[in-house]
Amino acid sequence: MGCAFKPASAAFGMSTAWVEDPWQVAEHDFPRAAPPEQQLRFLLNYAILAPSIHNTQPWRFRIVGSEVELYADRTRSLAVVDPEDRQLIISCGAALFHLQVAMRHFGYQPQVRLFPDPEDPDLLAFIRQGPPEPATLLDHRLFQAIKKRRTNRLPFEGRSVPEAELHALERAVVQEGAQLRIVQDQEARYALAELIAEAERRQMADPRFRRELAAWTHPARKQSRDGLPITARGLSEWLGPAGPLMVRTFFWAKGQVARDRQLAEGSPVLLVLLTNADTPLAWLTAGQALDRLLLQAADYNLSASFLNQPIEVPEVRSMLRRWLATEAYPQVILRLGYGPPVPPTPRRPVHEVILQHRYM
Incomplete structure (x- = not known):
């Protein structure tokens, strides 16, 4: 289970509302001078803003040094609508991409291995914080889109998409x-x-x-x-x-x-x-x-x-x-x-999805 976490930004009087509500995360709070573990924990605030089936958020993460392990949380499986966990894994794939986008935006090249352990089907990916690399304009635009993105269930305008x-x-x-x-x-x-x-x-x-x-x-x-x-x-x-x-x-x-x-x-x-x-x-x-x-x-x-x-x-x-x-x-x-503005759906905070030990 997760442990209590006090971000470095708290010591400098910055807003830490994002500790409990990831939608409040702000890029200026990125702990640039902190160890990789703390940087990766911060970046997970962006990963968990990804969409998921029925907003089940079926993911768990473990940080080991400069690497994140992504696990499928099958306690959040939907036995009727998704008996094979297909949409569960698709949801985890979205969180994986969110994490890569955030990593690139802050100047690091993600190094990803999918299904790294054949004996552990729940371990979906290793994501290593690779060497520094300048972000591209597209990297920045995709990152800014993370907090813009919504699942909009309201009727759309009739105008066509270019x-x-x-x-x-x-x-x-x-x-x-x-x-x-x-x-x-x-x-x-x-x-x-x-x-x-x-x-x-x-x-x-x-x-x-x-x-x-x-x-x-x-x-x-x-x-x-x-x-x-x-x-x-x-x-x-x-x-x-x-x-x-x-x-x-x-x-x-x-x-x-x-x-x-x-x-x-x-x-x-x-x-x-x-x-x-x-x-x-x-x-x-x-x-x-x-x-x-x-x-x-x-x-x-x-x-x-x-x-x-x-x-x-x-x-x-x-x-x-x-x-x-x-x-x-x-x-x-x-x-x-083109739809009207809608509020985001809620998210569990990072400390609720962090693992201290390998997921069993």
């Missing part, structure tokens, strides 16, 4: 070893929206799925550090503690299917991220590609949210592959466009 930006996002995904399908044509968007609705209908018909969803939903005013507020589920904050109970009902589920279909049909662009394989290594690759895409999209002032339902239902995932006419494996579905 083609140049879409092609840049495609190149970003390819750079990380994945593929991207861009779905803009109205007929194609409506067809994909139907697959989203079909998958979600099947999910919502399962009371186990609704219970799992409710377990990671909390009243909007509750000071929870993980999961999603009921407002993200399309419910009023005034429902209070009754909100998660509503999520368990088939009545709410039916309305949610209709809402998500409308979101898909009304978005100017839908994106499908794919990989050539469907293995834990491919999932970790997909997470890094997803994160590069999301950060670059945030830099363009674009909003995004997930519509992964067809990928979560095996039969519908097969239908999606046939519709895409591909042998590759869909890993993530996103909607992209």
